[in-house]
Amino acid sequence: MEQWKLSILIGVILIILAALFAAIRKEISIWTILIVILAVVDIAVGILRKMKEN
Template identity: 65%
Template sequence: MEEWKKSVLIGVILLVLAIIFAILRTGFNIWIILIIILAVVDIIFGLLRKKKGV
């Protein structure tokens, strides 16, 4: 699997898990927010790698 696909896939998985944990805990805390930020950054970098062809 290409690196950009791995990056986007991991970002999506992190995002889904963070949302599930937020629902289970009935609220957001700093760790869930950090995981969401990390997931979004990972997805963005994956898409940038695809665009550059790296």
């Protein structure tokens, strides 16, 4: 799998896991927020890598 696709996939999985974790605990902690921020950065890096390829 190409690196940019893998980066975007990991970002999406992290967001899903953070949402599930927040739903199970019924609260949003600082760790959940940090995971979502990390996932958004990972998706952004994946998009930048794709744009550099073209």
